[in-house]
Amino acid sequence: MEHRLKTPLSEEDVKKLRAGDVVFLSGIVYTARDKAHALMRSKQSPVSLEGAALYHCGPLIKNGKVLSAGPTTSGRMARYSDEILSWGARAIIGKGGLHSGPFKGRAVYLAYPGGCGAAAAGQLKAVKAHLAELGMAEALWEFQAENLGPMIVAIDTQGSDLYQDVRNKARARGR
């Protein structure tokens, strides 16, 4: 099933999504990766994450224009999932997945096709760089998204996890 959603996301918005659905997302999307997560933990988030979509992405930007902005590996930020989601974020966007536990009953994980930075750039406009002192790749960028996608719901609020399903099958086949 295909969904067109707008941020901020409500509990209702994300609870109707099922693993395998396709999502196109519009509205404000925040990027954060390694350094921004560490800083948010030690201090606090410079933006409210209530209903937010947080994108694991270190974009390439020149003169305020987004040139390439695909997802980075979410696994490096796995240690922060619970905090980010407890601050009200309803969607984490990235690649490779995260543990499904922290998402249960409150949020979804959306997979953007990895390596597709040029396509994503056409769906994103840079509004502002928060934590700009961290540099281009590590800053917390505020983006205006227009139909960011296609993204696959890889982890839903009911605990379904496409990555885990694939992993279980691969393990069985590898033996």
Add this chain to the structure above:
Amino acid sequence: MRRSDLVEATVDALRQAETSLPDWVMSSLEEAKRLETNPVARSHLGFMLENVGIAQGSKIPLCQDTGLPIFHLVVGRYARFDFDLRDAVAEGVRIATKDVPLRPNVVDPLTRKNTEDNTGEGMPDVIIDTVDGDSIRITAFPKGAGSENMSLVGMINPADDPFDFILKAVEERAVNSCPPLFLGIGIGGTFDLAARLAKRALLRMPGSSDIEMDLLRRINALGIGPMGLGGDTTALGVKIEKASCHTASLPVAINFQCWANRSASRVVR
């Protein structure tokens, strides 16, 4: 040979590598899309091809991770130059960072301070071989962190099967390496020689021996698929490079490469 020609060749090769994919990589993605039976996987492969088209048309990097600057220089024995090759390539990287542009990715490993120009201690990494001839062939091979982070060297027991070790590593690590993958594999040598062989294997893609094709079939049978979301296409190519090793050793190195297997070459005379 003029230094400025090598600098310019570096910029040109890097620009082409970042904004397009080699024909043989595009062909293998198209072929995979044609054969893929999983609909999500097929749409992913289609979107990847579309993305390369956008990058090529707009001359922008196809992936925001423009990688670490890695170059392979094949230097003719009779080529004459009075400048430092690495220094000229580094200058090309600094120019390309501004002009292409590239994301500044290079940091000090301990302070994590970014140099902002994609050069630094030991960067760019320039691999040099010598051959007959009087020209220099430079290949830009920018390497993203997603797949490089999943690479590994195993000093396994010679009684163990290296292909089982490789299969297990792929099963555990493919999801974070932006599959469908290209796998450069080094078997034998020493701890560091195995890793160098694996990197060189990626430069000599794709392989076609029976052993390589058999390993490719076993990897694709895992069903990990594009981006780890399931499908028939987990890897597009496997290349193995070997070296003799100690009777008590069996080093196995796997250099993971994402689907965006970027490279481009220029010849300087």
